[in-house]
Amino acid sequence: MLSSSREELLQKREIKPPAFIEAENLNEIARLACALERAPLPLFAIKNSGKNMIATQLDLFLGTPVFYYAHSNEIKHFLGYRTIQNGEEVSLVDAPTNPTLIHAPIIEIVKMPQIFERGLKDIGGLKKYDGQKFLSLEVKDLVSLVKVASYKILFEEPPLPIFAFPSQNKSRWCVGSFTRIEDYEEASIFFYYEQESRPEQNFVRYSMNKADATMTNRTDEHGNVYVKIIRLKQTHPLVEL
Numbered sequence: 609m610l611s612s613s614r615e616e617l618l619q620k621r622e623i624k625p626p627a628f629i630e631a632e633n634l635n636e637i638a639r640l641a642c643a644l645e646r647a648p649l650p651l652f653a654i655k656n657s658g659k660n661m662i663a664t665q666l667d668l669f670l671g672t673p674v675f676y677y678a679h680s681n682e683i684k685h686f687l688g689y690r691t692i693q694n695g696e697e698v699s700l701v702d703a704p705t706n707p708t709l710i711h712a713p714i715i716e717i718v719k720m721p722q723i724f725e726r727g728l729k730d731i732g733g734l735k736k737y738d739g740q741k742f743l744s745l746e747v748k749d750l751v752s753l754v755k756v757a758s759y760k761i762l763f764e765e766p767p768l769p770i771f772a773f774p775s776q777n778k779s780r781w782c783v784g785s786f787t788r789i790e791d792y793e794e795a796s797i798f799f800y801y802e803q804e805s806r807p808e809q810n811f812v813r814y815s816m817n818k819a820d821a822t823m824t825n826r827t828d829e830h831g832n833v834y835v836k837i838i839r840l841k842q843t844h845p846l847v848e849l
């Protein structure tokens with residue numbers, strides 16, 4: 609049962625303008641919405657400054673809805689996704705007729721609340737974000753990070769996505785995952801480590817028996833846990849390292 613102070617905090621909580629965070633391309637959004645999920649995440653098609661955005665909401669942090677998006681030349685009813693040997697296939701389709709693909713539904717948005725419009729006005733300008741940010745904890749290496757990202761499988765839930773983006777000095781890449789130590793937003797933490805270069809693979813393969821983690825494009829080797837990697841265009845605006 610929630611304490612009275614906790615209940616008062618929830619009652620006073622106001623929704624803030626959303627954070628729209630750009631992924632490298634549409635493949636990253638397709639992987640985020642479809643790969644390793646029990647059910648694909650819904651996607652939203654939004655027109656902004658004459659461009660098509662395809663976005664999905666992944667989190668709510670201290671009243672700020674967190675969306676990830678990519679631009680697209682066209683909009684259709686579904687985004688299809690599947691992994692293939694050493695890569696992946698992504699396509700926009702009007703009907704989910706291919707049974708080999710996972711299909712995320714795309715909902716076209718024609719009008720948004722004013723507070724959401726405020727978040728859209730500064731697309732690409734999130735480096736100016738001056739609100740509260742996630743607490744950050746640096747871990748030793750990829751093995752330590754994937755332990756954080758994969759703990760939810762113990763509760764029969766999908767593993768958390770791992771995000772990769774240029775570090776603040778642009779000379780290295782930050783690789784990390786968002787999680788909560790309790791079931792409320794104030795306990796959200798970003799666990800990360802840094803590496804020299806951009807991750808080229810789309811997944812992390814983790815062997816619990818060997819305590820070994822490697823990046824890969826395949827997800828079909830039995831006996832391993834897989835976690836998806838989502839690459840962003842810029843430094844994550846809600847993370848302070």
